[in-house]
Amino acid sequence: MKWRGGRRSANVDDRRASSGGSTRRGMPSLGMMMMVWPMIKPLLKTKFGWAVIGLGAVAYFSGFNPLSLVGMGGGKKVSVANEAKDNEMAAFMATTLGYTEDVWRSILPRYGIRYKEPKMVLYRQGTKSGCGFADSAMGPFYCPADQTIYIDQSFFDELAHKHSAPGDFAQAYVLAHEVGHHIQNMQGILDKVHNSKRGGIFGSSVRDNALQVRVELQADCYAGVWAHHAQKKFGILEHGDLQEAIRAAASIGDDVMQRKAGRPVNPDGFTHGSSQQRMEWLKRGLKTGDLRVCNTFG
Numbered sequence: 001m002k003w004r005g006g007r008r009s010a011n012v013d014d015r016r017a018s019s020g021g022s023t024r025r026g027m028p029s030l031g032m033m034m035m036v037w038p039m040i041k042p043l044l045k046t047k048f049g050w051a052v053i054g055l056g057a058v059a060y061f062s063g064f065n066p067l068s069l070v071g072m073g074g075g076k077k078v079s080v081a082n083e084a085k086d087n088e089m090a091a092f093m094a095t096t097l098g099y100t101e102d103v104w105r106s107i108l109p110r111y112g113i114r115y116k117e118p119k120m121v122l123y124r125q126g127t128k129s130g131c132g133f134a135d136s137a138m139g140p141f142y143c144p145a146d147q148t149i150y151i152d153q154s155f156f157d158e159l160a161h162k163h164s165a166p167g168d169f170a171q172a173y174v175l176a177h178e179v180g181h182h183i184q185n186m187q188g189i190l191d192k193v194h195n196s197k198r199g200g201i202f203g204s205s206v207r208d209n210a211l212q213v214r215v216e217l218q219a220d221c222y223a224g225v226w227a228h229h230a231q232k233k234f235g236i237l238e239h240g241d242l243q244e245a246i247r248a249a250a251s252i253g254d255d256v257m258q259r260k261a262g263r264p265v266n267p268d269g270f271t272h273g274s275s276q277q278r279m280e281w282l283k284r285g286l287k288t289g290d291l292r293v294c295n296t297f298g
Contacts, residue, residue, distance in 0.1 A: 001096075001169045002236045009097035014090060015123040016153075089153050089171075090122055096172045099236065100179045103229045108183070111291055118182040119148040120175075140174055142181035144190050149178040163251040167244030169237070173223055173282070174248065180222030184215065189297075206268045213254075214296040216272040217281040220249060221294035224285020232289070242286065249278040 044050070097120050105115045121127065127134050130146030140151045159174070160166035184190050193215055197208045227245065231237045250256070253275030255265045272278065284293050 001172055001238060001241055002234075003092055003095045003099075003168070006095040006234070006236075007098040007102070008091065008094040009101055009117075009120070011097065011101070011117050011119045012090075012094045013119060013121045013148075015121055015127050016086070016090065086153060089156065092168060092171070093120065093122065093151065093153075093175060096175050097179075099172075099230050099234060100176060100226055103226050103233060104179070104183065106233070107225075107229055107289075113183075113186060116147070116186060118142070118179060119146070121148055121150045123150065123152055124154070125152065140178055142178045142185070144181075144185045147182060147185065149175070149182070151175070151178075159248060159251070163248075163256075165244070165248035165251040167241070167248075169241035170244040170248035173227070173245035176223035176226045177219045179226070180219030181215075183222055184218065189215070189218070209269065209271050212271045213273045213277075217277055218294050218296040220273075220278050221281040221285040221296070222291070224282045224287075225289050225291055225294065226285075228286050228289030245286075246279050246282060249282045250275040253278050 044053075101115075101117050105117075108115045121129070121134070123134065125136050127150070129143045129150050130148065131141075131143035134141070134150045134152075136152035136154055139155050140149065142149050156171050156174075159170060181190070193211050196211060223245075227237075227242070252272070254270040254272050255267075255274045258265050258269070267274070273281075281294070281296065
């Protein structure tokens with residue numbers, strides 16, 4: 001991706017030097033609960049499982065991330081040798097956020113929307129967010145409460161090495177997806193989905209998951225719309241960039257993630273969509289550059 005020399009966004013809060021895993025935690029956010037629920041659910045069936053959950057809770061609120069014991073902790077301290085690479089990544093993310101600002105500010109008025117730029121927090125291991133404690137194990141996420149995207153850059157190492165999706169445009173796709181959630185928030189979509197979940201039958205996780213899949217696939221499509229217009233406006237794409245983004249979308253599909261976790265594929269447990277779905281909706285946005293084709297709720 002051609003990004004050097006591009007405008008860096010001013011909406012970046014770089015907390016990499018001040019954040020860390022020893023920060024005392026508040027209540028876990030909804031994003032973290034959704035991530036760990038498949039591991040917690042079987043433990044609820046036995047007294048031993050409840051004991052494990054209790055110990056994990058004590059560890060969590062004491063500042064230790066229990067997920068690190070199962071390889072999900074991430075967030076290792078950046079060594080001096082990797083400091084330059086880490087700083088370059090931060091510059092890349094700030095520039096990519098600038099590209100998203102310029103594109104959405106330009107095209108959203110066509111749809112009757114005035115763009116309000118989100119903030120982006122870069123951190124290591126853990127930090128506070130408007131949606132609770134932000135932990136590196138959660139991966140990048142958007143918090144509607146403070147209209148901010150939270151990113152621990154160690155996620156991109158996992159994307160490259162654990163999920164076989166390297167490349168700078170794969171990383172740009174991840175950020176564009178989170179910006180897509182910000183646009184959904186501006187449109188009132190996130191509130192409608194939240195209210196629909198709250199108003200549904202108590203414990204209807206299958207229904208809630210299906211709604212969340214629609215939210216995530218629409219954000220994938222919005223990321224594609226952004227890439228379409230970023231190329232037209234700035235000519236940022238290099239050979240293989242689109243394949244990087246598509247490969248990243250496929251590598252973090254729910255079916256792939258379930259297989260990697262050693263579980264059978266269960267569509268009722270999907271929260272982001274299958275690999276095929278994520279690729280298809282990203283391609284839809286890429287091909288048309290039109291928000292109207294991204295109606296996953298129709």
